[in-house]
Amino acid sequence: MSGIPFILSAALQVLGVIVVSFAGIAVLASYLRHEEQADAAADSSSAQSSEAEFVKQLGETLRSARRDRCPVAVVSLGGFPEGFLLSPESEVVQTVRAALRRDDVVSGFDTRLGFILGAGKDVLPGILKRVQEVVRRVQPAIQLRAGIAVYPEDGDRAGDLWSRAMSSETEWPPVNVMERTAGAILTASQLAAEGRKFFVRREKNGEPVSLIVLDVDFLPRYAERYGGEAVDVIQRALGLFLRGAVRVNDLVGRFEGGEWAIVLSCRPQAALQIAGRILEGVKALSIVHADSTLKIAVSAGVAGSPENGRAMGVLVEAASSALREIRAQGRGLCLLYQGTPKSANPPKDHSASAF
Structure with missing residues (x-):
């Protein structure tokens, strides 16, 4: 009978270790979930911040365009896999930027590219064709969608022009071109x-x-x-x-x-x-x-x-x-x-x- 207290004591110690282990696992799982949520929130915040900076830059371009009486085209180019364009230094963004004129702007927002171009509607097809060729050399399976808004014909507010470009995205190039x-x-x-x-x-x-x-x-x-x-x-x-x-x-x-x-x-x-x-x-x-x-x-x-x-x-x-x-x-x-x-x-x- 004298061995029973010892056995009970050992069993309680083992049980304590198990409880502590499960508690540790639960804490670790909670920490990992928190980190994933934090990363997702950071990515979302980064994308929103990047898009806000793009709209701000568009506003500055529009102010110069009003002064110089020059057209400005805003292009939303969608169809990219989710998360593909989060980095402004991604291969697609860098390759497309190299194909544009020095004063043109291109930024990546998750599933789309945004462009600010010093051009009117008459020259846009040629510019978009060059961009399409560049993108498909990097990612040939992508089916692009393009939406366009032009200052002054479609408005003069940066946020409105960008929203119009995104909402008007359609398959590019059009079927009749293909x-x-x-x-x-x-x-x-x-x-x-x-x-x-x-x-x-x-x-x-x-x-x-x-x-x-x-x-x-x-x-x-x-x-x-x-x-x-x-x-x-x-x-x-x-x-x-x-x-x-x-x-x-x-x-x-x-x-x-x-x-x-x-x-x-x-x-x-x-x-x-x-x-x-x-x-x-x-x-x-x-x-x-x-x-x-x-x-x-x-x-x-x-x-x-x-x-x-x-x-x-x-x-x-x-x-x-x-x-x-x-x-x-x-x-x-x-x-x-x-x-x-x-x-x-x-x-x-x-x-x-x-x-």
């Missing part, structure tokens, strides 16, 4: 029509034509893991990258089956080198989707005229045949078609007769 052939991403029907014209013009002038057909490797796996929306994000990012990787007069578009096509005015060997550079560039892309950063690879088949045939449909068959051969051997490669075009099997996802 539908132009030069520098556009073509639909399947546009690709077929413009591809035929492209080939006939070059053939008439004795110029070579080459075709690159490429596709994302293991694309269904992204849909299985991240959902169908991820595939749309990937394809959009890839299209923007491809459009920026070739000359403005080259054609970039998608077949009905989803493969990408690039029509070039060059010899097949040159097109093969371009395809190789594209494959390396795609590997370096970081595509932001929800909370994930996606990495992709592509494979490409290449064919050219007159080496592989003198009709656009024949080149489609040849390049698609080369792409199928890559898929049978592996992924992440580009291959120049070496066989006879007539022996190539018709593509499964699109028809050469479309051309």
Whole structure:
């Protein structure tokens, strides 16, 4: 019986340690929650302060504009991932700032950029196009939205102009701009029509034509893991990258089956080198989707005229045949078609007769 008090004492000591440990954990959890809330409040306060400074700077610019009778444009450019632009020294802000004139102003506010430009509405499309090109080199998957307010037409108060710019954000560039052939991403029907014209013009002038057909490797796996929306994000990012990787007069578009096509005015060997550079560039892309950063690879088949045939449909068959051969051997490669075009099997996802 004399050992019972000792056992009880030891048990009470162990229980005390457990209680103290749980209390310590609770205190630590409370502290961490407090720190997270403080960080969130600091971020929010920083963003609000930055935006207030931007509006203040806009007010100063407007005072000078009234004196000098100069127009001022305020632009809100949205569509960025949340938290992407909190730092004024972020890559996007710095890259865009370098593309603007010295007196123009750009600031980042979480999901949007704010611009103060010494320009009227007539020159804004050109400025926005330059900004769009810069932003998409840094983040190709972003779909931009632009809102514009101009002094004096839309008002003369800084806060009102900035609010008007933010509330009027719409997709940029507008749909009618993207539908132009030069520098556009073509639909399947546009690709077929413009591809035929492209080939006939070059053939008439004795110029070579080459075709690159490429596709994302293991694309269904992204849909299985991240959902169908991820595939749309990937394809959009890839299209923007491809459009920026070739000359403005080259054609970039998608077949009905989803493969990408690039029509070039060059010899097949040159097109093969371009395809190789594209494959390396795609590997370096970081595509932001929800909370994930996606990495992709592509494979490409290449064919050219007159080496592989003198009709656009024949080149489609040849390049698609080369792409199928890559898929049978592996992924992440580009291959120049070496066989006879007539022996190539018709593509499964699109028809050469479309051309």
